[in-house]
Amino acid sequence: MSRFLTIFAVIASILFVPALAGASDLDPENTLYLDLKDGRVTIRLRPDLAPKHVERIKTLTRDGFYDGIIFHRVIDNFMAQTGDPTGTGTGGSDLPDLPAEFSDAPFQRGVIGMARTSDPDSANSQFFIMFADAPHLKGKYTVWGEVVDGMELVDKIVRGQPPAHPDKIIKMQVAADAG
Numbered sequence: 001m002s003r004f005l006t007i008f009a010v011i012a013s014i015l016f017v018p019a020l021a022g023a024s025d026l027d028p029e030n031t032l033y034l035d036l037k038d039g040r041v042t043i044r045l046r047p048d049l050a051p052k053h054v055e056r057i058k059t060l061t062r063d064g065f066y067d068g069i070i071f072h073r074v075i076d077n078f079m080a081q082t083g084d085p086t087g088t089g090t091g092g093s094d095l096p097d098l099p100a101e102f103s104d105a106p107f108q109r110g111v112i113g114m115a116r117t118s119d120p121d122s123a124n125s126q127f128f129i130m131f132a133d134a135p136h137l138k139g140k141y142t143v144w145g146e147v148v149d150g151m152e153l154v155d156k157i158v159r160g161q162p163p164a165h166p167d168k169i170i171k172m173q174v175a176a177d178a179g
Contacts, residue, residue, distance in 0.1 A: 026042070026044060026148065026175070028174070028175040028176035028178075029174065029175075029176045030044065030045040030046075030047060030054070031043065031044060031045065031174070031175035031176075032045060032057070032058075032061060032145070032172060032173070032174060032175065033171075033172065033173050033174075033175055033178055034150075034169060034172050035169070035170040035171040035172070035173075036153050036154070036156075036157070036167060036169065036170060037156075037167060037168075037170065038153045038156050039150060039153045040149075040150055040153070041147055041149065041150035041151070041153050041154055042147070042148050042149035042150055042175075043112060043145045043146065043147055043148065044145060044146050044148045045057070045058070045144065045145050046105070046143060046144055046145055046146065049101065049103045049105055049142075049143050049144065050101035050103070050114075050142045050143060050144040051101070052098055052099070052101060053098060053101055053114050053123065053142050053144040054144050054145070056095065056098055056124075056125075057127070057144060057145070058174055059095070060093055060095075060125055061172045061173060061174055062173075062174060062177065065085070065093060065125065066082070066083065066125075066169050066172040067169060067170070067171050067172060068168055068169065068170075069082055069083060069084065069085060069087070069168060069169050070082065070087050070162075070163075070166040070167065070168045070169075071157050071158070071163065071166050071167050071168065071169075072084055072087050072088065072089050072162045072163075072166060073089055073128075073161050073162065074157050074158060074159045074160055074161070074163055074166075074167075075131075075159065075161065076131070076159050077131055077132045078130075078131055078132060078134065079128040079129060079130050079131055079134070080128060080129050080131065080154060080157045081115055081126060081127070081128040082126065082127065082128075082168075082169060083115065083125045083126035083127050084125070084126050085125075087162070087166070088162075089126070089162075091125075092124030092125045092126060093124055093125040095124065095125075096124075097119075097121060097122045097123060097124050098114070098121070098123045098124065098142075099121045100116075100120040100121055100123070100142055101142045101144075102120075102139050102140065102141070102142060103139070103142075103143055104138065104139065105138070105143040106133070106135065106138050107130055107133065107134040107135065107137040107138055107141070107143065108130065108133045109130055109131065109132055109133060109151070110129070110130060110146050110147035110148075110151050110154075111129075111130045111143055111145075111146050111147075112127055112128065112129050112130070112143070112144060112145035112146060112147070113127065113128055113130070113137065113141040113142060113143050113144070114126070114127050114141060114142040114144055115127055115128055115141075116141065116142075120140075123142060127144070129147060129154050131154070131155065
C-alpha cells in the first residue's frame with residue numbers, strides 16, 4: 001500500500017506542481033485579471049511576443065476602457081471576441097491602430113489574440129480568447145497573452161454573433177494595480 005502511495009505522490013507532483021509553480025511565477029506588471037460574471041480569469045501577458053500590443057492592452061485596461069464591454073462575437077469551439085465599445089464589432093479606442101506583431105506562437109486553447117480588419121496593421125482594442133486550437137491563425141494575428149487560470153469561466157461565456165444576452169467584462173485590471 002505504501003508503494004502505491006509513493007507512486008501516486010510522484011505522479012501527482014509531476015502533474016500538479018508545474019501548474020502551481022506557473023501561477024505563482026507571474027509578474028504582476030504582466031498579468032491581467034479579467035472579472036466575468038462567474039469569477040476571475042488570470043491572463044499572462046506576452047511582451048516577449050508583442051510588446052506594443054501588451055502596452056496597448058495595459059494602457060486601455062488602466063483607463064477602465066474594457067470595464068462593462070460585451071463579448072459581441074462568441075463562436076462555439078473557436079473563440080470569444082470583445083473590446084468594442086459599440087458592441088457591434090466595428091469599434092475601437094481613440095488610440096491609433098497598431099502595426100502587426102505576428103509570431104510563431106500557436107493559437108491554442110486559452111491563447112489571446114488581437115482582432116483586426118483585413119489590414120494586418122489595423123489592431124486597436126478588440127481581442128479574442130481561443131476556446132480551441134486554430135492553427136490557421138498562426139502568423140496572421142498577434143498573440144499577446146494566454147489564460148493561466150479560469151479558462152472554465154471563459155467556457156461559460158454565452159455564444160452568438162451577437163449573443164442575444166451577451167456576457168460582459170465586469171472589470172479588467174493589471175495585477176500590479178489590484179487592491
